Amino acid sequence: MAKILAIDVGGTKIAYAVIDENGKFLIEIQRIATPKDIKNLKITFENIIKTFEKEIDAVAFATAGAVNLSNTKVESSTANMPEGYHLIDFSTLTNKPVYVENDANAAAWAEYKVGAAQGENNTITITLGTGVGGGFIVDGKLLRGKSGRGGEVGHIKINSRNRKCTCGRKNCFECYASGTGLKRTAEEIAETNEIFKSGIYKNKNPKDITTYDITEGVKQNDKYSLEVFNIWKQDIITGISGIVNIFDPDSVIISGGMGEYINTEEIQNAVNAQNVVSPVKIKHAKAGNNAGMIGAALLAAEKLLYNKNK
């Protein structure tokens, strides 16, 4: 039985645990704050590894950012990581085999292996959070592309409503389907649609309406909140329809904090009504908040120990 030390690297916290090749946690997850400078970040990684080095077969990292094809480096540093993060060669941190994977890719792998998409060789996991992430399994393999940067589903264009995305371009899926996208839709509707003035937030400055306000408003049956929420859902349907027509997948798995507000049956019916391919299943994620860690551990187990997913 292989034992993998899995380390999930986030901008504020680093989480780690030892996981077996079936995705079972052998120790409870530990968490520490992410150091603010690259030197201490590296020392932190080395110390975590040292603690478990004798009992493990490999080390797996799940991280934000684009990971290189040999799964040893993060090529594009993300804004909330210490400067120089892309310079770390993870393979030099220990003599054990090391495997680094983008967290959205790793989460998709976890859904495929131990989550909602088990046995489905063509499956896509879309993470709806502050941003929009994606991981694509094609014929039982993770889609990485020529450089390892594949899967950036948040940056397909879905309309021409002229909204600027954080990536600097316009009309990306992410700037509509994310939690931030919902908030921005709320602001736009407040400014252009009379329905706002009859809703429960009529005395609020539209700029101050939050994602939380809208999800709460929906619960209270507020017409303005429902209008905003419906547009958000339509934008999600538009994006998913497109990728389903390209991939003809068994399933699309919805994860992330905003994914909880999705009625998957409703989205499934709408997407299948727009498909030119065969019907797809839309499901909630099942691998949980630690899907990234689990997926990275499982990929490491396959790649490093059995050389299956090279």
Add this chain to the structure above:
Amino acid sequence: MAKILAIDVGGTKIAYAVIDENGKFLIEIQRIATPKDIKNLKITFENIIKTFEKEIDAVAFATAGAVNLSNTKVESSTANMPEGYHLIDFSTLTNKPVYVENDANAAAWAEYKVGAAQGENNTITITLGTGVGGGFIVDGKLLRGKSGRGGEVGHIKINSRNRKCTCGRKNCFECYASGTGLKRTAEEIAETNEIFKSGIYKNKNPKDITTYDITEGVKQNDKYSLEVFNIWKQDIITGISGIVNIFDPDSVIISGGMGEYINTEEIQNAVNAQNVVSPVKIKHAKAGNNAGMIGAALLAAEKLLYNKNK
């Protein structure tokens, strides 16, 4: 050396030839009219096969429509084929191994193996013709999806300009980026943009302006035609940008009759300016008009004779 009888099935013509495993034509291409009823179509197939049966190792079909995963049937009949086309089990036409592939997929395989994308394991071929077709090579394998219907890139949504697509939905890539799309853009611009009245087609009914008119107008530097052509190019850039962000491919190969009007360098620069992944190459197709036949033959050779691309 394997010899494959390759048969390209179109709505008006059936073309066939014997091709070797390197894509070399061993006989000149023969062409006959496509019979209008299913019984005679089947007889025609059988007669073509009978002529070459003794000298060939396998039969490959390239056809419009969605092909099933076992590559023996066309599951969704296309409008211009005889009724009942989807009922033909191609594997029963002969005792030789038979391999059926969608023509856009087959063309992409030909570009990958003997065309513009040789050695590029992640490559997408987009066919711009009356419609828009696509074939995706991921990590050296053809993307088929769960049912064999994958690759329908013509039906990703790219904007919200509210144009109806032949598939019955709205705003699909196909209804903007195809030749028909160019014509429809021409009509819309004529109706809404003053520039039409100063152009060379000002005395024409906008409905009568053809795709050919616009490509000719561009050659004559007609401002209206240039405006229409620019919008068409932008729509193509929007669609390609999205799929590049998902696939992070080495290359996107542009084929089809309308592809000839594309300046690939211009599109490449525009797409790379919008990418969040690594730069992509955009190139014209090289495998020629018979790419579908060649690709089907090469796939048949790999699958049936060497069992490589199962």
